[in-house]
Amino acid sequence: MTHDHGNHGHGHHAQGGHHHDHTDIDWTTMAPLLERQAEVQGPLYREAAAWLGTLVPVSGVRRVLDVGSGPGVITCYLAEAFPDAETVAVDGTPELLARAGARAEARGLGGRVSTLHAELPEDFARMGEADVIWAAESLHHLGDQRAALEALAGLLRPGGLLVLVEGGLTARRLPRELGFGRPGLEARLDALGAEWFGEMRASLPGAKAEVDDWRALLASTGLVPAGTRSFLSDIPAPVPPVVREQIVFQFERTRQSVDERLAADDREALDRLLDPSAPDSLHHRTDLFQLVARTVHTARKG
Structure with a gap:
């Protein structure tokens, strides 16, 4: 399971080997995108x-699990937020766990950050108990989300907190009018990405449809909802080079995942955006921005 910190279909955590066909995700290849997004x-x-x-x-938190840690960017943020705790990066991709361990060492956190290779849902019990369990955009890569929540709730120590990052607002990076093609390209790409996401969900072993009422789902496990908040990342135009690079990477990923669904004129517009020699491409535009909202749901064990 792996963080993908994006929007449906554009890079959103997954168990290696559990997807197939056009919904398959190569998390090792995705690692640079995952790292840049989280950074x-x-x-x-x-x-x-x-x-x-x-x-x-904070002083009472002794063990934190980052379930679907990917390359460990957020694992390190959690370790910094809970300085008395052991923080464990849990993922199904060894290459990403290696990156997580190296990142923690480089930040002086190696003594408190460990890694655990786990294939979910089979290995929930191997993760052990924790005071805080963080699962960011990973739950929707498991077929039975309710059963996964119950398993996570069972790992919480008394008074512990289960944290889900699911939902929020679709990222926006482009103006509606690009100067070429039909206006509203990004909104249409989001719609195609939502179709991709639905197919990915349907392809998961044991997939069960659930209403995305995360507060109710958390309460159904016996936990007590402890609050929901959304957090904003607002990077106005003109974006710095590292953000521009990330946006290009995201749109390249989008181009691959929705290629067969694109209308001819939108394919042409997207190719123009990705052409470094085009003066109005993503590589050169001065109107690129990034606006992202992530919604965090929490529940406590009594």
Whole structure:
């Protein structure tokens, strides 16, 4: 399971080997995108991690699980937010766990950050108990989300907090009018990405449809909802080079995942956006921005 910190179909955590056909995700290849997304949105995730410290006593948190940690960017933010805790990066891709471990070492957190290779849902019990369990955009890559929540709730120590990052607002990076093609390209790409996401969900083993009422789902496990907040990452135009690079990577990924669904004129417009020699491409535009909102749902064990 892996963080993908994006929007449906554009890169949103997954168990390696559980997808197939056009919904398959190569998380090792995705690692640079995952890292850049989490780094660029660092203030958002640091703010969310700090908020968790108002819901549980920071000094009492001894073990934190980051379920679907990917390359460990957010694992390190959690370790910084809970300085007395062991923080465990849990993922199904060894290459990403290696990156997570190296990142923690480079930030002086190696003594408190460990990694655990786990294939979910089979290996929930191997993760052990924790005071805080963070699962960001990973749950929707498991077929039976309700059963997964019940398993996570069962790992919480008394008074512990389960944290889900699911939903929010679709990222926006482009103006509606690009100067070529039909206006509203990004909205149409989002719609195609939503179709991709639905097919990905349907292809999962044991897939069960659930209403995305995360508060109700958390309460159904016996936990007590402890609050929901959305956190914003707002990077106005003109974006710095690292954000531009990330946006190009995201649109390249989108082009691959929705290629067969694109209308001919939208394919032409997207190719123009991705052409580094085009003066109005993503590589050169001065009107690129990034506006992202992530919604964090929490529930406490009595």
